Amino acid sequence: MAFTLKDGNTSFQFPVNPEEVNISRSKGYETINMLEHGEFDFAQGEKVKEITFSSFFPKEYDASYCMYKENLPDPRVAMNVLNTFLISKKPLRFIISETGVNVPVFIVSLNSSFRGGETGDIYFDLTLRTWRDSKVEKVGSAASGSKSGSRTDLKKSSKTYTVKSGDSLSKIAKLELGSSSKWNEIYKLNAKTIGSDPNRIKPGQKLVMP
Secondary structure, three states, rough: OOOOEEEEEEEOOOOHHHHHHHEEOEEEEEEEEEEOOOEEEEEEEEOOOEEEEEEOOOOOOOOOOOOOOOOOOOHHHHHHHHHHHHHHHOOOEEEEEOOOOOEEEEEEEEEEEEOOOOOOOEEEEEEEEEEEOOOOOOOOOHHHHHHOOOOOOOOOOEEEEOOOHHHHHHHHHHHHHHHHHHHHHHHHHHHHHHHHOOOOOOOOEEOOOO
């Protein structure tokens, strides 16, 4: 089993595996206090996972606990690598081989300590938080694909009819609305255009249809 942090093509494998790894999972809740009824919890989304573990960087190789011998990092150099990861604004990838752990993370906490009698070794406590991309759809994005870039007009456009010679409102109602008895609906919408007499429509007039 190997514990590795990857920054792009750069990999950093911890030389000593931790004794245990803690992964904290939780769900968010919003608590609302309703008068005379008390508190109610409303579930929200899953919170970001936290991964914590402790280990150390040995000054000298020891086959009983070191995972590799070649290119064993100097403890101070190794801590500098973790510090670089800590201040980085790009997510890393944390992998524990032989397990299902392979997730993007940020280092959010790094504490180091030294112990008497173990000259050169550096102990550390590490806290990682899983990272996920926030995909928020922009308002009006559906309309952004139009060539003009203008907002889509959702208002229904009114249908019009141009009066021809020999037309009457009942004839137009039969043709356009399917029933000559609906001529009054046409007249109500076009009274200003037609005038007081519904029988006196003129060729060329544009009438709004119901």
